[in-house]
Amino acid sequence: MIPLDQLTKGEQATIETIETDQLPLKLIEMGCLPGNSISLIQKAPFNDPLYLKIDESHLAIRKETAQHIFVRLIK
Amino acid sequence: MSTSLNIALLGNPNTGKTSVFNTLTGLSQKVGNYPGITVEKKEGVCKLNRTTKAHIIDLPGTYSLNASSMDESVVIELLLNKNSKDFPDVAVVVTDVENLKRNLLLFTQVKDLGIPTLLVINMADQMKRKGISIDIPLLEAKLDTKIALISTRENKGLDLLKNHLIDYRKLSTRPTIELEHIDQDYFENLKKTFPNQQLYKLWLVITQDVNFAKIDRNRVSDATDFKTQPESYLKRLQQKETVKRYQFINGTLKETLIIDREAATDLRSKLDRILIHKFWGYVIFFVILMTIFQSIFDWSSIPQDFIDTTFASLSEQTKNKLPEGLFTNLLAEGIIPGLGGIVIFIPQIAFLFFFISLLEESGYMSRVVFLMDRGLRRFGLNGKSVIPLISGTACAIPAVMATRNIENWKERLITILVTPFTTCSARLPVYAILIALVIPEGSFFGLNYQGLMLMFLYLIGFGMALISAWILSKTLKIQSKSYFVVEMPNYKLPLIKNVGITVWEKTRTFVTEAGKIILAISILLWVLASYGPGKDFSNAEQIVSQNHVNLKGEALINKINAYKLEHSYIGILGKSIEPVITPLGYDWKIGIALISSFAAREVFVGTLATIYSVESDAEETIKSRMGSEVRADGKPLFDLASGISLMLFYAFAMQCMSTLAIVKKETNSWKWPTIQLFGMSLLAYVIAFSTYQILS
Structure with missing residues (x-):
């Protein structure tokens, strides 16, 4: 299990746990929930923000937020 | 008998909700003041059939009823307030066929409020290309509602x-999920305490920091105090609620929605590869911005010259054709030049909103937010500050309002405070006329000097916005949690109709709202310039002819008019501030224009037009009139030093009452607009002063 900001481009993963208190509710509502699939599409220059595909949603979040999301890689 | 019903249009951003609204209401819509992108309340009327009329409100795009920005709280305030005249008889939730799962979250929430809720699935034209098929009758049964599968693109x-x-009365109002299943104890207890209230409504009131002042307090009276559990517990309940809703949605879609991914073609990844590329992404963004600014200046100049000369000759003809008198003078010297000062803005405003709306509609703006966030964060701003800073080039008022979707208060406040530094379109005519007067024609490696000067002024505006943002971020002591969640929507070909309506709406509101102020000030100025206290004004003819015995005809009349202006109310006003502005290179006439510009910058050109047309009768364009203005020593008044000093003054000074009013409204305090007014104007004075002293 690794924090989301350590995911590399193109890797597929599943959300394992999230630190609810540290995340905006909006992100959770957009599908950032344990069990959903997640992949990193692109990092902006200086590796921040991160452009992600979570479940069916495409969205961008900052690295500091991504550190509170833990994922498991799918081989 | 005709009936009228209230409809509220809801939906996630990027679902084409505004297209649905535009298609239903066309040009019958009304927009409150100066909106950014679907920021303010938009209303319109639609005839459903011969006897039924619908009053439609297009609510701001929201991902859920749990508000995290001011925009979103507007939605909840309306849906919770049964006493409002706008309270909907029926709610329409617009969804995008490609993001149905996420979009349905909002649908379940709205339906749980007990309002008849209809589902619209938009962008049906994309289904084939994306390999999507939906069993509509089954989905209607599962969601217990009616569904309209539509395509606004193909009508x-x-x-x-x-x-x-x-047929909205036939819609069911049964909730989609049972809150009691999330936490039996908590919700049972809540239900017991407020037995007459709807449970989900109570829950929203408890969890939202919405301003409920306007809402009927009796109905949900003490519910906000019903925080029997700590905040983190409530947040966990919200998460459970979200999970519960998604379980319901997933279960529903499993049987009704099929996506054949083989059939899907992916435009998104192809375009993303270039548009958010680490190097080319920025190059493309810069090129787009340059194209916009160049075209605003180039393309607008043709209709603007036409407008300028048309109004000059109109004013002249009015004088010749109508009988002499007070009314004719008011018309020819006050109202017509004043109107000209409004109409001349239309081309630039229209072009700018055309481009901004293209960027928004296509989905490109989110990519810019993504690219710019890291860089802007260094200055205490947010990637989302890009939209206010770019729309600020049209007008600071919609730009300040567009900051509403920045969730972080400190970043939002800084964005509000620095946005007025960006070169708004009201500065453009001031720049345009001064550049034409003092910057020589000619070019440097194919770039003409005048265009370069304009570009420099835009850059210096952005630069000052960034510098002051950085200073503010270091000095303001505000703790606020930084959240940044941006949806990256699919790329779409902008709908001509949407772009057209945006351009029309924005231009129209600008002309009517700003126009009222400009016209009023023009008339006031004419009055102040046509009357004066004391003998100097009333006996001007006598005094001048005695002092200049050898003057005759036209020359004498001009001399008399100049003498009158100098001793009119406005002349006295301008002269009184002359000592302060002389070190900047300005005379008392520019002083008058500066004073009136504090109402709104765009008044500058109109003011000079009024002053000069009072002074001289000949049909001349305002530019040639300004060019022939000389100082006491015979040198032109508008030379390089005073021209650039004046442009820089306009670049930095806070000269817009409407912006101050909107900042007061958005920050809910007089403190910030006051800081803006004095801070910016002091900066402008110091810079204009040093510029003139160095250059002259």
């Missing part, structure tokens, strides 16, 4: 939507 399905709306 399909709208009749079905209208029919469903007419």
Whole structure:
């Protein structure tokens, strides 16, 4: 299990746990929930923000937020 | 008998909700003041059939009823307030066929409020290309509602939507999920305490920091105090609620929605590869911005020259054709030049909103937010500050309002405070006329000097915005949690109709709202310039002819008019501030224009037009009149030093009452607009002063 900001481009993963208190509710509502699939599409220059595909949603979040999301890689 | 019903249009951002609204209401819509992108309340009327009329409100795009920005709280305030005259008889939730799962979250929430809720699935034209098929009758049964599958792009399905709306009474209001299943104890307890209230409504009131002042307090009276559990516990309940809703949605879609990914073609990844590339992404963004600014200046100049000369000759003809008198003078010297000062803005405003709306509609703006966030964060701003800073080039008022979707208060406040530094379109005519006067024609490696000067002024505006943002971020002591969640929507070909309506709406509101101020000030100025206290004014003819015995005809009349102006109310006003502005290179006439510009910058050109047309009768364009203005020593008044000093003064000074008013409204305090007014104007004075002293 690794924090989301350590995911590399193109890797597929599943959300394992999230630190609810540290995340905006909006992100959770957009599908950032344990069990959903997640992949990193692109990092902006200086590796921040991160452009992600979570479940069916495409969205961008900052690295500091991504550190509170833990994922498991799918081989 | 005709009936009228209230409809509220809801939906996630990027679902084409505004297209649905535009298609239903066309040009019958009303927009409150100066909106950014679907920021303010938009209303419109639509005839559903011969006897039924619908009053439609296009609510701001929201991902859920749990508000995290001011925009979103507008939605909840309306849906919770049964006493409001706008309270909907029926709610329409617009969804995008490609993001149905996420979009349905909002649908379940709205339906749980007990409002008849209709589902619109938009962008049906994309289904084939994306390999999507939906079992509509089954989905209707599962969601317990009616569905209109539509395509605003191809104008399909709208009749079905209208029919469903007419039959809204048949819609079920049964909730989609049972809150009690999330936490039995908590919700049972809540229900017992407020037995007459709807449970989900109570829950929203408890969890939202919405301003409920306007809402009927009796009905949900003490519910906000019902925080029997700590905040983190409530947040966990919200998460559980979200999970519960998604379980319901997933279960529903499993049987009704099929996506054949093989059939899907992916435009997104192809375009993303270039548009958010680490190097080319920025190059493309810069090129787009340059193209916009160049075209605003180039393309607008043709209609603007035409407008300028038309109004000059109109004013002249009015004088010649109408009988002499007070009314004719008011018309020819006050109202017509004043109107000209408004109309001349139309080309630039229209072009700018055309481009901004293209960027928004296509989905490109989110990519810019993504690219710019890291860089802007260094200055205490947010990637989302890009939108206010770019729309600020049209007008600071919609730009300040567009900051509403920045969730972080400190970043939002800084964005509000620095946005007025960006070169708004009201500065453009001031720049345009001064550049034409003092910057020589000619070019440097194919770039003409005048265009370069304009670009420099835009850059210096952005630069000052960034510098002051950085200073503010270091000095303001505000703790606020930084959240940044941006949806990256699919790329779409902008709909001409949407772009057209945006351009029309924005231009129209600008002309009517700003126009009222400009016209009023023009008339006031004419009065102040046409009357004066004391003998110097009333006996001007006598005094001048005695002092200049050898003057005759036209020359004498001009001399008399100049003498009158100098001793009119406005002349006295201008002269009184002359000592302060002389070190900047300005005379008392520019002083008058500066004073009136504090109402709104765009008044500058109109003011000079009024002053000069009072002074001289000949049909001349305002530019040639300004060019022939000389100082006491015979040198032109508008030379390089005073011209650049004046442009820089306009670049930095806070000269817009309407912006101050909107900042007061958005920050809910007089403190910030006051800081803006004095801080910016002091900066402008110091810079204009040093510029003139160095250059002259």
